[in-house]
Amino acid sequence: MEVVIHESTIGHSVGDGATRSDSAKDNNSVPLKTEKFSYSNGNGTADATFRMLPQKTPIDMQFENITYTAVEGGLFSKKNKKEILHQVNGRFPPGQLIAIMGPSGAGKSTLLDVLSGYRIRGIGGTVYINGTARNLKEFRKLSCYITQDDRLQPLLTVEENMEIAADLKLSSDVSKREKNEIIDEILNTLGLFKSKKTKAGGLSGGQKKRMSIALELISNPLVMFLDEPTTGLDSSSCTSCVKLLKELARQGRSIICTIHQPSASLFQLFDQVYVLAAGNCLYQGSTDSLVPFLDTVGFACPKFHNPADYVIELACGEYGYDKIEEMIRATNNGRSLTHFNEPEKLSYGKMLKALHFCVSAEEGNASDNGEEALVATSKYNQLKVLLRRGFIKAKRDQTLTYLRIGVNVMVGLMLGTLYIKAGIDGSKVLDNYNLLFSILMHHMMSTMMLTILTFPAEMSILIKEHFNRWYSLKMYYTSVTLVDIPLSVFCCFIFSVIIYYMTSQPPELVRFSMFFVTSLLVVFVAQSFGLMIGAYFNVVNGTFLGPTLSVPMMMFAGFGVSLRDLPYYLYWGSYISYLRFGLEGIVGAVYGLDRGEIACPEDMYCHYKYPKKFLQDVAVRADQFDNDVIALILFLFVLRISAYVILRYKLMAVR
Numbered sequence: 001m002e003v004v005i006h007e008s009t010i011g012h013s014v015g016d017g018a019t020r021s022d023s024a025k026d027n028n029s030v031p032l033k034t035e036k037f038s039y040s041n042g043n044g045t046a047d048a049t050f051r052m053l054p055q056k057t058p059i060d061m062q063f064e065n066i067t068y069t070a071v072e073g074g075l076f077s078k079k080n081k082k083e084i085l086h087q088v089n090g091r092f093p094p095g096q097l098i099a100i101m102g103p104s105g106a107g108k109s110t111l112l113d114v115l116s117g118y119r120i121r122g123i124g125g126t127v128y129i130n131g132t133a134r135n136l137k138e139f140r141k142l143s144c145y146i147t148q149d150d151r152l153q154p155l156l157t158v159e160e161n162m163e164i165a166a167d168l169k170l171s172s173d174v175s176k177r178e179k180n181e182i183i184d185e186i187l188n189t190l191g192l193f194k195s196k197k198t199k200a201g202g203l204s205g206g207q208k209k210r211m212s213i214a215l216e217l218i219s220n221p222l223v224m225f226l227d228e229p230t231t232g233l234d235s236s237s238c239t240s241c242v243k244l245l246k247e248l249a250r251q252g253r254s255i256i257c258t259i260h261q262p263s264a265s266l267f268q269l270f271d272q273v274y275v276l277a278a279g280n281c282l283y284q285g286s287t288d289s290l291v292p293f294l295d296t297v298g299f300a301c302p303k304f305h306n307p308a309d310y311v312i313e314l315a316c317g318e319y320g321y322d323k324i325e326e327m328i329r330a331t332n333n334g335r336s337l338t339h340f341n342e343p344e345k346l347s348y349g350k351m352l353k354a355l356h357f358c359v360s361a362e363e364g365n366a367s368d369n370g371e372e373a374l375v376a377t378s379k380y381n382q383l384k385v386l387l388r389r390g391f392i393k394a395k396r397d398q399t400l401t402y403l404r405i406g407v408n409v410m411v412g413l414m415l416g417t418l419y420i421k422a423g424i425d426g427s428k429v430l431d432n433y434n435l436l437f438s439i440l441m442h443h444m445m446s447t448m449m450l451t452i453l454t455f456p457a458e459m460s461i462l463i464k465e466h467f468n469r470w471y472s473l474k475m476y477y478t479s480v481t482l483v484d485i486p487l488s489v490f491c492c493f494i495f496s497v498i499i500y501y502m503t504s505q506p507p508e509l510v511r512f513s514m515f516f517v518t519s520l521l522v523v524f525v526a527q528s529f530g531l532m533i534g535a536y537f538n539v540v541n542g543t544f545l546g547p548t549l550s551v552p553m554m555m556f557a558g559f560g561v562s563l564r565d566l567p568y569y570l571y572w573g574s575y576i577s578y579l580r581f582g583l584e585g586i587v588g589a590v591y592g593l594d595r596g597e598i599a600c601p602e603d604m605y606c607h608y609k610y611p612k613k614f615l616q617d618v619a620v621r622a623d624q625f626d627n628d629v630i631a632l633i634l635f636l637f638v639l640r641i642s643a644y645v646i647l648r649y650k651l652m653a654v655r
């Protein structure tokens with residue numbers, strides 16, 4: 001198979017003095033020399049032929065005096081600063097598979113987060129890329145972070161997940177055929193080709209891990225950070241995962257991963273190891289040199305003992321804390337490179353054994369500010385791809401789509417049966433009023449709770465994909481907003497038709513339209529409210545807060561206590577309750593527009609056969625429809641913008 005490689009990052013370096021030798025050619029596809037090589041894919045070996053281009057400069061990473069200070073303490077408790085990394089140093093050369101090891105709580109994930117640029121607050125020290133202080137923005141374009149939990153779209157097949165990633169991470173100049181070739185190439189390499197049509201949710205743990213790696217490989221990162229890639233895998237999957245990582249390292253990448261306690265055979269697969277204990281470096285150097293190092297510091301590894309186990313035992317303080325201090329001194333907290341085999345000087349040709357494309361030719365470069373400059377494709381393309389993904393998900397989602405439609409039909413039928421013909425019965429005007437409020441309750445609770453319950457799961461995927469520069473938050477948010485519109489409209493329409501017909505509300509198009517528009521706006525406002533809560537809180541807190549905060553909305557809607565009877569010092573509450581405007585709009589649709597006398601059954605007393613009398617008694621102004629619509633639209637805008645701001649804050653706060 002031949003893969004075209006773009007000349008997109010020629011001469012690209014990531015220090016402050018980052019240069020790009022020929023940015024004008026960034027998007028040009030130039031076929032160059034062809035090279036053939038073999039690699040293992042977990043199912044044996046495979047051959048591939050790649051057309052190679054001058055590649056990105058491999059990345060030699062050094063870090064000096066890295067500290068990380070976390071701030072502990074809640075909103076109402078005293079804030080304490082806690083230093084987690086204590087001036088650690090080290091070097092991660094290219095083409096190497098590097099393990100960051102240490103006991104639980106040693107600071108492995110923290111160091112990985114700091115080096116990858118995922119963590120940006122509370123950090124001290126300097127990271128150098130090829131000898132120059134790191135420019136984080138440039139560095140992020142060449143690196144990726146693969147989280148411990150596999151944040152995949154479970155409803156999309158492996159192939160669809162890859163296609164979406166390719167459409168977002170590769171320049172739009174790359175043709176569909178070329179993208180497919182790259183996808184096949186990566187899936188083949190990672191042993192996922194046969195599972196192409198399997199939904200990601202149905203993959204095994206090992207396959208999910210490989211899938212996470214495959215998605216990021218699309219943009220051909222030079223540095224890959226992986227947080228505990230072997231956690232949850234059986235020993236054979238662990239080995240094949242680490243072998244795969246080694247293969248990727250051999251192609252010129254730096255592969256840096258945290259790992260708990262590898263078996264002796266797994267440990268041997270790593271080129272280099274970095275051992276941490278309580279935020280200090282105990283050892284850094286080649287895997288082979290660990291045992292000689294332990295000899296030199298006088299803590300010889302017992303015969304037949306796994307050196308990885310032994311060094312973790314030392315790091316845990318099992319043999320005394322003085323030994324930890326001795327090792328920190330011996331390595332000078334990571335400054336010493338004595339046990340560091342100079343990385344094998346890979347020939348240029350060998351370095352070029354990257355799988356396929358280099359991509360850093362951002363179409364979004366036009367606006368070279370903020371996150372837009374980090375993503376690979378235009379805003380329009382991001383939105384298009386995210387909408388495509390959203391619609392595929394919606395089509396397959398049992399909860400968000402089918403259950404939602406089912407609930408609207410069921411509740412419509414139930415309420416319709418309970419209040420059958422209440423709309424034309426002069427003796428049942430109060431019942432009908434209850435029905436109208438119940439309709440609003442249904443719209444509010446069903447949409448708000450669905451969003452609160454489902455959005456936090458999306459959030460973790462958003463954090464990963466956004467950090468790995470798949471898309472900008474604006475485009476993500478726009479797609480989330482747009483994707484749900486058709487289904488919301490459909491559900492609301494079908495519910496409105498059922499209830500309106502069964503309960504015999506006035507059969508006039510204008511009234512039905514007012515009824516439907518008000519209902520739909522309440523749906524959108526409630527959804528935005530749910531999004532605001534779901535963006536910030538987890539499911540447990542959100543499930544508590546959503547209904548709790550809705551109670552004042554109901555109180556001030558003017559239903560139980562009419563607006564006329566609200567104490568003046570609480571009247572402001574009616575302006576912050578969107579249900580008040582919803583109720584006014586929907587009651588106006590049914591009883592407004594100078595509706596005439598309502599038929600009263602024989603032998604019945606109909607107190608409210610004149611709608612005007614009823615409207616007076618419940619203190620609802622039925623001539624305010626336009627204002628109600630405007631108020632609900634305002635609520636919609638304010639809540640949507642607030643949800644966006646909260647989402648943006650949350651994305652930064654987790655870092």
Ligand SMILES: Nc1ncnc2c1ncn2[C@@H]1O[C@H](COP(=O)(O)OP(=O)(O)OP(=O)(O)O)[C@@H](O)[C@H]1O
Pocket residue numbers: 070071072082084102103104105106107108109110111258260
């Ligand atoms: N934001 C934070 N606030 C307070 N403490 C933190 C914070 N982040 C990390 N820590 C603390 O720093 C220490 C190191 O955490 P880290 O997650 O890096 O450890 P680790 O070596 O990766 O552990 P494990 O292998 O168990 O995942 C832990 O004691 C942890 O509680």
